[in-house]
Amino acid sequence: MRWTSALAIYILFWSFSVFLVLPFGVRTTDEAGGDKVAGQAESAPHEFRAGRTALRVTIVATILFALFQLNYRYGWIEARDVDFFDRMNMEIR
Template identity: 65%
Template sequence: MRWQSMLAIYFLFWAFSVFLVLPFGVRTAHEAGVELVPGQAESAPHSFSAVKVMIRTTIVATVLFVLFYLNYVFGWVTTDMLDWAHR
């Protein structure tokens, strides 16, 4: 696999992992024990740390990409194994 392909696939894993990571560690104003701003939804997060999200996303994406690459190298799951319609 070329390094450009690996980089593109890693970027896709990273972009997907953002949506996996975003809900974790979120605290609402009620959970943080602070007053709501007028017009603020009760479910809105109290604070947001982009650095924490990026670090967590990078860790998750790296683990998923390593598993993907190891499967690519060793062939643990192939397309023939997943083709249930033509058996």
């Protein structure tokens, strides 16, 4: 695999990992015991720490990408392993 392809796949893993990581560790203003700002949603986070979130996302994305690369190299799971409808063995009409 070319390094540009690997970089593009890593960026995809990173962007998908954002959605995995964002819900964890979030505390609302009520949970933190702070004062609400006028017009603030009840579900809004009390403090958003972008650096800590980016670090967590990078760690998760790197682990997932490493597993992807290892699977790509050693072929642990192939397309035939997840072909539940046996479409790879069907004849073309």
